[in-house]
Amino acid sequence: MKIVIMGPQGSGKGTQADLISKRFSIPHIDTGSLLREHIAKKTEIGKIIEKPMMKGELVPPEAVDKIIKLRLEEPDAKKGFVIDGYPRQLEQAEFLDTVTDIDAVIVVDIPEDISVKRISGRRTCRKCAAVFGPDAKKCAECGGELFQRKDDTPEIVKERLKHYREETEPLVEYYKPREIVHVIDGTGTVEEVFKLIMQALS
Ligand code: AP5
Numbered sequence: 260m261k262i263v264i265m266g267p268q269g270s271g272k273g274t275q276a277d278l279i280s281k282r283f284s285i286p287h288i289d290t291g292s293l294l295r296e297h298i299a300k301k302t303e304i305g306k307i308i309e310k311p312m313m314k315g316e317l318v319p320p321e322a323v324d325k326i327i328k329l330r331l332e333e334p335d336a337k338k339g340f341v342i343d344g345y346p347r348q349l350e351q352a353e354f355l356d357t358v359t360d361i362d363a364v365i366v367v368d369i370p371e372d373i374s375v376k377r378i379s380g381r382r383t384c385r386k387c388a389a390v391f392g393p394d395a396k397k398c399a400e401c402g403g404e405l406f407q408r409k410d411d412t413p414e415i416v417k418e419r420l421k422h423y424r425e426e427t428e429p430l431v432e433y434y435k436p437r438e439i440v441h442v443i444d445g446t447g448t449v450e451e452v453f454k455l456i457m458q459a460l461s
């Protein structure tokens with residue numbers, strides 16, 4: 260199973276990719292988290308991407324293409340994976356086609372007001388990057404401390420949504436001729452959305 264999961268901010272890409280990863284025993288490859296690790300470790304890539312990321316812009320494709328290629332070469336990704344957050348632009352989709360064949364593209368959709376509401380309330384684990392709602396006190400996966408991402412303010416979410424609608428959503432048309440796209444209503448509960456994804460993949 261080689262899966263790409265797409266959707267606007269807060270649609271639950273990360274939440275659902277985690278569940279898919281556990282169900283199929285395949286790695287969850289989350290480009291946002293991989294990029295944030297580079298920033299935390301102050302690597303060369305981290306220095307290039309920090310500013311655009313904190314403003315809600317897309318980072319330069321060279322940075323993220325390289326990260327994805329290296330991650331897909333790791334042994335655990337050989338039997339399948341679920342990629343969350345990549346591709347986000349036509350150039351990235353074309354690059355991905357040069358390194359692997361995708362079996363399914365899941366598009367989880369929600370309206371903008373739900374995006375802003377969910378993202379404003381999101382808490383992320385400092386240790387393992389798991390995400391929770393506003394009432395969580397510590398990470399239910401590893402017990403780690405929770406924090407609010409700097410790019411999770413309503414203003415920056417609107418900027419990120421603009422990039423999604425203008426650059427990422429058109430990729431649905433790119434994949435459509437291959438008949439691998441499944442558009443899922445993301446407005447239900449986590450369990451309801453997961454059920455719809457499992458039905459689409461079966
Ligand atoms: P990234 O970290 O990928 O952020 P994003 O795309 O903006 O998506 P989010 O992580 O905000 O949303 P999500 O859909 O994963 O929602 P989640 O499951 O957490 O990227 C960050 C930045 O990195 C980008 O802005 C860009 O700068 C850069 N970047 C990354 N990839 C790049 C690329 N390929 N090219 C260029 N730049 C790149 O859920 C959100 C909240 O809602 C949580 O609190 C969750 O608990 C809750 N929730 C989830 N599902 C439900 C539900 N069904 N009901 C109620 N609550 C729910």
Ligand code: MG
Nearest residue numbers: 272273291343
């Ligand atoms: Mg995410």
